[in-house]
Amino acid sequence: MASINLIASASYVLHSIKASSKSSDHLKDGFPLGNKNLFRMNAPGNLRKLTIANVANEVPVASQPSFGKEALGDQNHVAWTSVRQHRWHGELVVEGETPHWLNGSYLRNGPGLWHVGDHNFGHLFDGYAMVVKLQFENGRIIAGHRQIESEAYKAAMKHNKLIYREFSEVPKADNFPSYIGELAGLFSGASLTDNANTGVFKLGDGRVICLTETQKGSIIIDPTTLETLGKFEYTDSIGGQLQSAHPIVTDTEFLTVLPDLINSRYLVVRMERGSNERKVIGRVECQGGPKPGWVHSFAVTEHYIVVPEMPLRYSVKNILKAELGPLYAFEWHPESKGFVHVMCKASGKIVASVEVPLYMTFHFINAYEETDEDGRVVAVIADCCEHYGDTTILEKLRLQNLRSFAGQDVLPDARIGRFTIPLDGSPYGKLETALDPNEHGRGIDICNINPAFLGKRYRFAYACGAQRPCNFPNALTKVDLVEKKAKNWHEDGVVPSDPFFIARPGATEEDDGVVISMISEKNGGGYALLLDGSTFEEIARAKFPYGLPYGFHGCWIPKK
Numbered sequence: 001m002a003s004i005n006l007i008a009s010a011s012y013v014l015h016s017i018k019a020s021s022k023s024s025d026h027l028k029d030g031f032p033l034g035n036k037n038l039f040r041m042n043a044p045g046n047l048r049k050l051t052i053a054n055v056a057n058e059v060p061v062a063s064q065p066s067f068g069k070e071a072l073g074d075q076n077h078v079a080w081t082s083v084r085q086h087r088w089h090g091e092l093v094v095e096g097e098t099p100h101w102l103n104g105s106y107l108r109n110g111p112g113l114w115h116v117g118d119h120n121f122g123h124l125f126d127g128y129a130m131v132v133k134l135q136f137e138n139g140r141i142i143a144g145h146r147q148i149e150s151e152a153y154k155a156a157m158k159h160n161k162l163i164y165r166e167f168s169e170v171p172k173a174d175n176f177p178s179y180i181g182e183l184a185g186l187f188s189g190a191s192l193t194d195n196a197n198t199g200v201f202k203l204g205d206g207r208v209i210c211l212t213e214t215q216k217g218s219i220i221i222d223p224t225t226l227e228t229l230g231k232f233e234y235t236d237s238i239g240g241q242l243q244s245a246h247p248i249v250t251d252t253e254f255l256t257v258l259p260d261l262i263n264s265r266y267l268v269v270r271m272e273r274g275s276n277e278r279k280v281i282g283r284v285e286c287q288g289g290p291k292p293g294w295v296h297s298f299a300v301t302e303h304y305i306v307v308p309e310m311p312l313r314y315s316v317k318n319i320l321k322a323e324l325g326p327l328y329a330f331e332w333h334p335e336s337k338g339f340v341h342v343m344c345k346a347s348g349k350i351v352a353s354v355e356v357p358l359y360m361t362f363h364f365i366n367a368y369e370e371t372d373e374d375g376r377v378v379a380v381i382a383d384c385c386e387h388y389g390d391t392t393i394l395e396k397l398r399l400q401n402l403r404s405f406a407g408q409d410v411l412p413d414a415r416i417g418r419f420t421i422p423l424d425g426s427p428y429g430k431l432e433t434a435l436d437p438n439e440h441g442r443g444i445d446i447c448n449i450n451p452a453f454l455g456k457r458y459r460f461a462y463a464c465g466a467q468r469p470c471n472f473p474n475a476l477t478k479v480d481l482v483e484k485k486a487k488n489w490h491e492d493g494v495v496p497s498d499p500f501f502i503a504r505p506g507a508t509e510e511d512d513g514v515v516i517s518m519i520s521e522k523n524g525g526g527y528a529l530l531l532d533g534s535t536f537e538e539i540a541r542a543k544f545p546y547g548l549p550y551g552f553h554g555c556w557i558p559k560k
């Protein structure tokens, strides 16, 4: 059965490759090159003329009139609306001043399209990936966005229906045999999405890669044109289907965690700069069960890798179901408990596996080693955006909820959860609240730090926070973990994304730099925002021709 499915999917892949060159061609068909100032805003019925400096190369998707089409009434914030065209590129007018030392490109990945044909997707995490670029050049900002041409996206465009399984979406089996094919495809991974919408990373050798949580969803793009260049092929034989969405990428290496659903363990792997071959550092045997916990992200210190084992566990039963359960591919197993494991990076040995209170996190912020007066490491501290051991947030991120509850105070509380993991062999670790969550409006997620402090004792985290009432993080927050205070940025009706810190060259203070975020506005507009990393005051903003959907995670590519 699996081989039949593989043959089917191989012939499908061939079709898609042929279709892909055509698809890029037909995306240009009917492209009104002269029409440089007219943009239809995403807000329903809102036709406006905007003058944007040097707008070039706006590319409507000729045969996809469905872009930006969800008809959901006035409440449909542009943050939760498909982008109105496949790609765009142009210069933005800057209000304020961007620092002249800021030369390079900020790329951000996230969903761009949440429907196919007449079918609206269910969840924020389902959207077909779109990368947005802000290229800073001597005070100017050249911007652009482009859909990633994953197999899942191309297949959906070609057949006008969902073909691959997304986070909350399962393609409809037209008939029983095709459902059997779909099941086999799930075992082989052939039916799983490669929609690389979670993050974008610059590898040490300069390649730029977009990822999702399936290994096949590792896609190389051109950071200048944002063109999809092809699959990132792992040349090792490690196998498996899944990966963390958040590898730790430095100039020298790429570290990630691969959940192994068959053996109920995690593989921690490392890929050197310039290589496509991952090598296993070590294995973490899960303490609870029945399956490994979801591992969206993990953390590192200078010498250790911190691997979470959440009670929110992968569920093979759910993954194989035609209708997903309330927690999609996962199940909440409080009886299986929560654990955190610490692996020595050099030897792969587990130096601590501790039980901790039940927790629920997407994002680790950072981790570091705590030493005693003799300099011996006695504990590992790991911080994350923690949802009080409650999975409700997953339901709140359903598009219907994001669209219908704007302004209502339904965002579940979140905090910075600080794990203390003793290295003295004791079986328990601590999970405490790092600062009063009211400081950041009792909402916090999508966090960044100064990358020079990765794995080290640090003081500042930048994240999306909340200005209540809200149904989604609607503020930017700078958290001071030493003073236990936060500075917040908010404007009425905004949905800000990924506050990304870039250090000023030569800086000696941790927060000396700028924070970039892309803002979606309630009137359908949007802009790039620059805040001072220290004061958290606005230094510049630059309006996009039209608002962009909410995005997840970005990276910085300094100009060579």
Ligand SMILES: CC(=O)/C=C/C=C(C)/C=C/C1=C(C)CCCC1(C)C
Pocket: 124, 125, 165, 166, 167, 192, 193, 197, 198, 212, 213, 214, 242, 245, 296, 319, 329, 552
């Ligand atoms: C955007 C984000 O934060 C997470 C995305 C996660 C995805 C796309 C997960 C996809 C999966 C499947 C398609 C089936 C198997 C399990 C799982 C990895 C959840």
Ligand SMILES: CC(/C=C/C=O)=C\C=C\C=O
Pocket: 198, 362, 393, 414, 443, 444, 445, 446, 472, 473, 552
């Ligand atoms: C948007 C999000 C997770 C994205 C994953 O990469 C979490 C939002 C949480 C809200 O508090």
Ligand SMILES: [Fe+2]
Pocket: 198, 245, 246, 296, 362, 363, 552, 553
């Ligand atoms: Fe994430």
